[in-house]
Amino acid sequence: MKIVGVAACITGVAHTYMAQEAIEQECKKRGIDCKVETQGGMGIENELEEEEVNAADAVILAVAIGIEGEDRFEEKEEEGRVLTMNPSEVIRNPEAAVDRVLALVG
Amino acid sequence: MVRKELVLAGTELDSREAVIDYVATAADGAGLLASKDEFVEAVYRREEEISTSIGHGIAIPHGKTDAVKEAFMAFVSVKKPFCWDENSKDKILGVFLIGVPQSKADTLHLKAIAAISKRLINDDFRSELFACRNSEEAYRLLDEIDQGIK
Numbered sequence: 701m702k703i704v705g706v707a708a709c710i711t712g713v714a715h716t717y718m719a720q721e722a723i724e725q726e727c728k729k730r731g732i733d734c735k736v737e738t739q740g741g742m743g744i745e746n747e748l749e750e751e752e753v754n755a756a757d758a759v760i761l762a763v764a765i766g767i768e769g770e771d772r773f774e775e776k777e778e779e780g781r782v783l784t785m786n787p788s789e790v791i792r793n794p795e796a797a798v799d800r801v802l803a804l805v806g
Numbered sequence: 807m808v809r810k811e812l813v814l815a816g817t818e819l820d821s822r823e824a825v826i827d828y829v830a831t832a833a834d835g836a837g838l839l840a841s842k843d844e845f846v847e848a849v850y851r852r853e854e855e856i857s858t859s860i861g862h863g864i865a866i867p868h869g870k871t872d873a874v875k876e877a878f879m880a881f882v883s884v885k886k887p888f889c890w891d892e893n894s895k896d897k898i899l900g901v902f903l904i905g906v907p908q909s910k911a912d913t914l915h916l917k918a919i920a921a922i923s924k925r926l927i928n929d930d931f932r933s934e935l936f937a938c939r940n941s942e943e944a945y946r947l948l949d950e951i952d953q954g955i956k
Binding site: 788 | 852855856857858860861866868870902904906911913916917919920921923924926927928
């Protein structure tokens with residue numbers, strides 16, 4: 701199982717990075733391979749390569765704003781494998797967020 | 807980045823307004839703000855978009871405005887938990903108030919803020935933070951993270 705994601709909040713200061721950490725921690729707990737790109741005040745970090753996106757079983761977008769490179773996820777979107785949530789919700793309940801993204805995989 | 811005068815553990819403050827005003831006054835006193843009023847306004851504007859309570863007894867209000875001269879992250883913990891805002895029923899024990907300039911990207915400070923924010927996800931870290939008996943202990947705990955990223 702491999703999950704990729706992007707985290708981006710309005711100000712790009714705190715929530716972006718907390719959402720990244722929340723998803724990564726929750727996936728680690730469950731032994732799921734996971735990589736989360738951040739688009740925040742420090743620019744794009746931990747950027748997802750196209751191959752990484754293609755190889756992923758599902759995508760979680762913890763975003764409150766429009767993001768760079770959203771087209772990378774188009775194919776996954778068509779397959780119904782993209783979950784979009786507000787970063788605040790993800791931080792508050794990472795368990796539920798990961799449950800929901802896993803449900804996309806079936 | 808974490809300043810001693812902006813780390814206050816075990817205060818008697820009992821509302822969102824009281825905490826924000828208290829910290830903004832302290833940040834202004836430390837020369838970090840060009841305008842306290844503008845900063846406070848930016849914080850409330852952000853709060854209106856979506857509450858910055860993140861659960862687990864913590865809120866991270868923040869203002870991104872050029873009324874902030876130098877990025878900072880202040881920490882206040884309270885003796886008695888209080889309700890953060892009318893929309894969330896969250897009881898708050900600790901508040902991280904963050905100020906960052908709008909137009910100046912201050913990577914080192916942003917890195918420190920991101921590093922501390924990430925730690926807040928961790929249950930053990932929060933317990934450690936709330937167990938701090940005084941401001942000095944809380945400062946040391948936060949400063950450790952700050953030093954770690956440099």
